[in-house]
Amino acid sequence: MIDLRSVSCLLLLSALITASGLAQKPRPRADSEYERPPAPSPPPLPASLLQELAAIRNAALTDDYAYRQVAHLTENIGPRPAGSPQAQAAIEYVAAEMRKLGLEVRLEPVQARHWIRRAESAELVEYPGQVQGTTQKIVLTALGGNYPTPAEGITAEVIVANSFADLDRLGRQNVAGKIVLFNMAFDQQKAVNGYAGEAYNEAVVYRATGAKRAAELGAVASLVRSVGGVEYRLPHTGGSKAADIPAGAVTSEDADLIVHLASQGKVRMHAILTSQTAEEVRTFNVVGDLKGSEHPEQVVIVSGHLDSWDLGTGALDDAAGVAVAMETAQLMQQRHLRPKRTLRVIAWIDEENLGRGHAEYAKAHAAEISQHVAAIESDLGASHPMGFRAKISREAVARLQPVLDVLQPIGANLILLSSDSPEADIEPLAKQGVPAFGLLQDGRTYFNYHHTAADTLDKIVPQELRENATAMAVMGYALAAMPDPLPR
Amino acid sequence: MIDLRSVSCLLLLSALITASGLAQKPRPRADSEYERPPAPSPPPLPASLLQELAAIRNAALTDDYAYRQVAHLTENIGPRPAGSPQAQAAIEYVAAEMRKLGLEVRLEPVQARHWIRRAESAELVEYPGQVQGTTQKIVLTALGGNYPTPAEGITAEVIVANSFADLDRLGRQNVAGKIVLFNMAFDQQKAVNGYAGEAYNEAVVYRATGAKRAAELGAVASLVRSVGGVEYRLPHTGGSKAADIPAGAVTSEDADLIVHLASQGKVRMHAILTSQTAEEVRTFNVVGDLKGSEHPEQVVIVSGHLDSWDLGTGALDDAAGVAVAMETAQLMQQRHLRPKRTLRVIAWIDEENLGRGHAEYAKAHAAEISQHVAAIESDLGASHPMGFRAKISREAVARLQPVLDVLQPIGANLILLSSDSPEADIEPLAKQGVPAFGLLQDGRTYFNYHHTAADTLDKIVPQELRENATAMAVMGYALAAMPDPLPR
Numbered sequence: 004m005i006d007l008r009s010v011s012c013l014l015l016l017s018a019l020i021t022a023s024g025l026a027q028k029p030r031p032r033a034d035s036e037y038e039r040p041p042a043p044s045p046p047p048l049p050a051s052l053l054q055e056l057a058a059i060r061n062a063a064l065t066d067d068y069a070y071r072q073v074a075h076l077t078e079n080i081g082p083r084p085a086g087s088p089q090a091q092a093a094i095e096y097v098a099a100e101m102r103k104l105g106l107e108v109r110l111e112p113v114q115a116r117h118w119i120r121r122a123e124s125a126e127l128v129e130y131p132g133q134v135q136g137t138t139q140k141i142v143l144t145a146l147g148g149n150y151p152t153p154a155e156g157i158t159a160e161v162i163v164a165n166s167f168a169d170l171d172r173l174g175r176q177n178v179a180g181k182i183v184l185f186n187m188a189f190d191q192q193k194a195v196n197g198y199a200g201e202a203y204n205e206a207v208v209y210r211a212t213g214a215k216r217a218a219e220l221g222a223v224a225s226l227v228r229s230v231g232g233v234e235y236r237l238p239h240t241g242g243s244k245a246a247d248i249p250a251g252a253v254t255s256e257d258a259d260l261i262v263h264l265a266s267q268g269k270v271r272m273h274a275i276l277t278s279q280t281a282e283e284v285r286t287f288n289v290v291g292d293l294k295g296s297e298h299p300e301q302v303v304i305v306s307g308h309l310d311s312w313d314l315g316t317g318a319l320d321d322a323a324g325v326a327v328a329m330e331t332a333q334l335m336q337q338r339h340l341r342p343k344r345t346l347r348v349i350a351w352i353d354e355e356n357l358g359r360g361h362a363e364y365a366k367a368h369a370a371e372i373s374q375h376v377a378a379i380e381s382d383l384g385a386s387h388p389m390g391f392r393a394k395i396s397r398e399a400v401a402r403l404q405p406v407l408d409v410l411q412p413i414g415a416n417l418i419l420l421s422s423d424s425p426e427a428d429i430e431p432l433a434k435q436g437v438p439a440f441g442l443l444q445d446g447r448t449y450f451n452y453h454h455t456a457a458d459t460l461d462k463i464v465p466q467e468l469r470e471n472a473t474a475m476a477v478m479g480y481a482l483a484a485m486p487d488p489l490p491r
Numbered sequence: 492m493i494d495l496r497s498v499s500c501l502l503l504l505s506a507l508i509t510a511s512g513l514a515q516k517p518r519p520r521a522d523s524e525y526e527r528p529p530a531p532s533p534p535p536l537p538a539s540l541l542q543e544l545a546a547i548r549n550a551a552l553t554d555d556y557a558y559r560q561v562a563h564l565t566e567n568i569g570p571r572p573a574g575s576p577q578a579q580a581a582i583e584y585v586a587a588e589m590r591k592l593g594l595e596v597r598l599e600p601v602q603a604r605h606w607i608r609r610a611e612s613a614e615l616v617e618y619p620g621q622v623q624g625t626t627q628k629i630v631l632t633a634l635g636g637n638y639p640t641p642a643e644g645i646t647a648e649v650i651v652a653n654s655f656a657d658l659d660r661l662g663r664q665n666v667a668g669k670i671v672l673f674n675m676a677f678d679q680q681k682a683v684n685g686y687a688g689e690a691y692n693e694a695v696v697y698r699a700t701g702a703k704r705a706a707e708l709g710a711v712a713s714l715v716r717s718v719g720g721v722e723y724r725l726p727h728t729g730g731s732k733a734a735d736i737p738a739g740a741v742t743s744e745d746a747d748l749i750v751h752l753a754s755q756g757k758v759r760m761h762a763i764l765t766s767q768t769a770e771e772v773r774t775f776n777v778v779g780d781l782k783g784s785e786h787p788e789q790v791v792i793v794s795g796h797l798d799s800w801d802l803g804t805g806a807l808d809d810a811a812g813v814a815v816a817m818e819t820a821q822l823m824q825q826r827h828l829r830p831k832r833t834l835r836v837i838a839w840i841d842e843e844n845l846g847r848g849h850a851e852y853a854k855a856h857a858a859e860i861s862q863h864v865a866a867i868e869s870d871l872g873a874s875h876p877m878g879f880r881a882k883i884s885r886e887a888v889a890r891l892q893p894v895l896d897v898l899q900p901i902g903a904n905l906i907l908l909s910s911d912s913p914e915a916d917i918e919p920l921a922k923q924g925v926p927a928f929g930l931l932q933d934g935r936t937y938f939n940y941h942h943t944a945a946d947t948l949d950k951i952v953p954q955e956l957r958e959n960a961t962a963m964a965v966m967g968y969a970l971a972a973m974p975d976p977l978p979r
Contacts, residue, residue, distance in 0.1 A: 078627075079618070235939075457723045459748070
C-alpha cells in the first residue's frame with residue numbers, strides 16, 4: 004500500500020528539484036523563470052564512490068536475485084497475511100536468505116492480529132424487472148477488519164451514496180437499517196496521467212472510513228465500489244477502520260448494476276461476509292545488518308513489507324519491495340563493498356493491517372533514531388522506477404545529484420519532494436526527521452492489480468524489477484558510503 | 492461465440508475484395524499489379540434506395556434503441572443460459588418488444604439441455620516449498636457440459652501438457668490417474684494484430700476437445716489454461732465436448748503457478764467441479780417477420796443469439812447482437828420503410844451449448860431455404876464494426892459496393908471473404924448456399940471479456956453499438972430492398 008496522506012506531493016511534479024543542478028551548470032535565464040538565489044555547491048563525491056555506484060548499477064541490471072526471491076515468496080509460499088503460517092514461513096525464509104548473504108539477522112517481535120477471510124457472497128434478491136425465482140449475483144470481497152455477518156448473511160435494501168456529503172444529505176431516516184453502497188469511482192484517467200496515488204486517495208477514503216460513517220447513521224452494512232483502475236469484475240480488498248457493521252468492496256461492474264437498478268426502483272441484497280479476527284499472535288520484522296566499517300552506529304534502511312493481502316500472492320505488493328532491498332545487500336556482498344555506515348535490510352510485517360511492524364520498530368529503536376541516516380522503502384509495485392519520492396531537504400537533493408546522475412541512464416534519476424512520508428513503513432522515521440525515500444515507480448497500472456487476486460508473479464516484468472533493484476542499491480549504497488551523512 | 496472453423500478466412504485480409512470496385516473507377520495500373528480481367532459492371536442500385544440507406548445510417552447513429560435492449564437483457568434479466576428461467580424471460584421480453592415494433596412474431600420450439608453450474612473450487616495440496624498446513628488457491632471454472640466431480644471433489648497429481656503432441660508423448664503411463672493441465676497460451680499479440688479469431692482458435696481446441704483426449708489416456712480430470720487475452724485472474728468458460736471426466740478452465744495466472752511448481756517437483760490438486768445437466772427443456776428461437784411488400788416468401792435474416800454463459804451477463808456475447816438485429820426492424824418501422832422481401836429478425840437460442848437453435852431452424856425451414864436471400868449475424872461483440880465477414884460470391888461483393896459506400900463514412904465498409912460460415916447460427920444456411928454475413932467488429936479486446944464474469948453492460952460503448960446497428964440495418968435493408976436478390 005502507499006501512504007494515504009502523502010500523495011498530494013505528486014502535484015509537486017512541476018516543482019521538481021533538479022533546479023539544484025542549475026547552480027552547477029548555469030544557463031541563460033528564461034523570462035518566465037522567477038528569481039531564486041543559486042544553491043550552494045555541494046561537496047563532490049569521491050571518484051572511487053562514483054565508480055562503485057556505476058559498477059553496482061551495471062551488476063544490478065543483469066541480476067536475477069530479486070526475481071528469484073519474489074518467485075519463491077509468491078509461488079512456493081503464497082499469500083502472506085500478517086499472523087498467518089505463510090507469513091511466518093516467509094519471515095523464516097527471508098531471515099535465512101539474509102544470513103546466507105552474511106548479514107547479522109534479528110527477528111524483532113511484533114504483536115499482530117491475524118484477520119482471516121471466510122465466506123463472501125452476495126446476490127440481489129429484489130430489483131426492478133427481476134425474473135421470478137432468480138437473483139443477480141454480486142461479486143464482492145470483505146475488507147480487512149470486517150465485522151462479520153451471521154453465517155446465514157443479512158438481507159436489506161441497498162441505498163447508494165456518491166459521497167459523504169450525499170450520505171449526510173440522506174441522513175439517518177434513509178440510511179438506518181440499510182446497506183450503504185459508496186459509489187465513488189477511481190479516476191483512471193488521472194491515474195494514467197501520472198497521478199495514480201492521487202486517484203487512489205480520492206476513492207480510498209470511502210474504503211477506509213465508509214463503514215464507520217455509515218454505521219453512525221444506523222446502516223447494517225457498508226460496501227464500496229472497488230478502488231482500482233480496470234474493470235474485470237475484480238473486487239479490491241484493503242483496510243477499513245473498525246466499525247461494528249460488515250464492510251465489503253463490490254466490483255465496479257456490480258456497483259454499476261446496483262446503481263442502475265436502484266435508480267429504477269427498490270433493490271434488496273442478501274450478503275454473506277464472514278471473517279474472523281484471531282487472537283493476537285507474535286510475529287516479526289526481519290532486520291538484517293551489514294555492519295558499517297567506520298560508523299556502524301549510523302544506519303541506512305532499505306526495505307519493503309513482507310506481509311500481503313490474501314486474495315493474490317502479493318507479488319507487486321510487496322514481495323518486490325522486500326526482494327529489491329535484499330538484493331541491495333546481495334550486490335554489496337557480491338562485490339565485497341563494505342560501506343562506512345550500516346546498511347540495514349528490513350522486511351516489515353503488518354503493513355496492510357494495523358501497521359504494527361513499523362510502529363514497533365520506532366518504539367524499540369527510539370533511542371537510536373537520531374543515528375538513522377536515511378530510510379528507503381519500495382511499496383508502489385515493480386514497474387519502471389522513475390526515481391524517488393523523498394521527504395528530504397533541498398540541500399540533501401543537491402548533495403545527491405551525482406548519485407542521481409549514475410541512475411540517469413535507466414531513467415530513474417527523478418527526485419519528487421514530498422512533505423509527508425513517501426511510504427507507510429518509514430513514516431515514523433520520516434516524522435522524526437530521518438531523510439525518507441520511496442521508490443517512485445510508474446504507477447499507471449499498479450492500481451489495476453493492487454489488493455486483488457491478480458497481484459501475482461506474472462505481473463512482475465523481470466527487467467523492470469532489475470531497474471528497481473538498481474535504484475534501491477545505488478541509492479542505498481550511496482547513502483551508506485558517502486563521506487558525510489545526508490544533511491537532514 | 493464465433494464459429495470455430497471459419498477463422499482461417501481472416502488470413503484472407505490481403506485478398507480483400509474491393510478489387511471489384513476497380514471496374515467502376517479505373518485507375519492507372521501500378522507495375523506491381525498483376526493482370527486481372529476487369530469485373531463486369533453490376534447493375535446500379537436505384538437512387539431512391541441509396542437515399543433510404545443513407546437515411547437509415549444517419550438515424551441509427553443517434554438511436555439508443557439497441558443500448559436500451561442490451562441494458563434490459565443484461566441488468567434486469569441477467570445471465571441467460573439456454574433452458575434457464577432468465578432465458579425464458581428474455582424470450583418473452585424480446586417477443587413482446589418485436590410485437591411492439593409490429594412484427595409477426597413466432598416462438599419456434601427447440602429442445603435444449605439446461606446445464607447448471609454448481610460448486611467450483613480448487614487448491615494445490617502438495618507442491619515444492621509448501622508451507623505446512625497451507626494450500627495454494629487455484630481459481631477455475633467448470634466448462635459447459637462438465638462431467639461433475641463428487642461433492643467432496645477429487646485429489647490427484649497434475650501433469651502439464653503444452654499440446655496434444657505433448658500429451659501423446661506422455662502417453663497413458665504418465666497420464667492415467669492424473670489431472671491434465673493443457674497449457675496452451677492465447678496469443679494476445681496476434682489478437683492485437685487483428686487476428687483475434689485465429690488466436691482464439693489456436694487455443695480453444697484444447698477447451699473444446701482436451702477433456703475427451705485426456706480421458707482416452709485415463710486422466711481423472713482435464714483443465715485448460717483460460718482462452719483469453721488479459722490476465723486479471725479471470726477464468727473463461729465455454730463449451731467442451733462430452734467426456735466422462737470433469738473439465739474446467741484455470742486462469743492464466745493459475746496455469747503459470749502450476750506449470751512453475753510442477754517444473755520443480757510433484758504437484759497435487761484437490762478440485763471440486765460440480766454441475767448438473769437438467770432434463771431436456773422446451774425453449775425457443777424468437778422469429779419476427781416484417782413481411783415483404785412484393786416477395787414475402789423471400790427472406791433476409793438479421794440476428795444475434797439470446798442465450799449467454801452464466802458467469803457474466805452476456806452483454807458482448809451476445810445481447811448486443813440481438814439488440815442490433817431488433818434495431819434494424821425498429822429503424823425501418825420508424826421510417827415507414829417496407830422492403831419488397833421479408834426482413835426476419837431472429838434471436839437464436841442455445842448457441843453456446845449444443846447449437847440446437849440454429850439446427851432446429853434449418854430443419855423446420857428446410858423447404859424454404861432456397862428462398863432465404865441472405866442471413867446476417869452479429870456475434871463478435873460490440874466494438875467498432877469494420878464491415879463484414881461474408882461467405883458470398885465475388886459477383887455479390889460487386890453488387891454490394893454501393894451499399895458499402897453508404898457505410899464508408901463510419902469505416903464499416905470492409906468485406907472480408909470467408910470460405911466458411913462467418914458465424915455459428917447461420918452456418919446451416921451458409922452450408923446450403925445462402926449468402927451469409929457476420930458483422931466484423933474490431934476484435935482486439937473481445938477475448939479479454941468473452942465467456943467471463945466481466946462480460947457486462949459497461950463493456951458496451953454506446954457509440955460503437957450504434958455503429959453496429961448502423962451496419963446491420965443498412966446491409967439488412969439493402970438485401971431486402973434491392974431490385975434483385977443477391978446472387979448466390
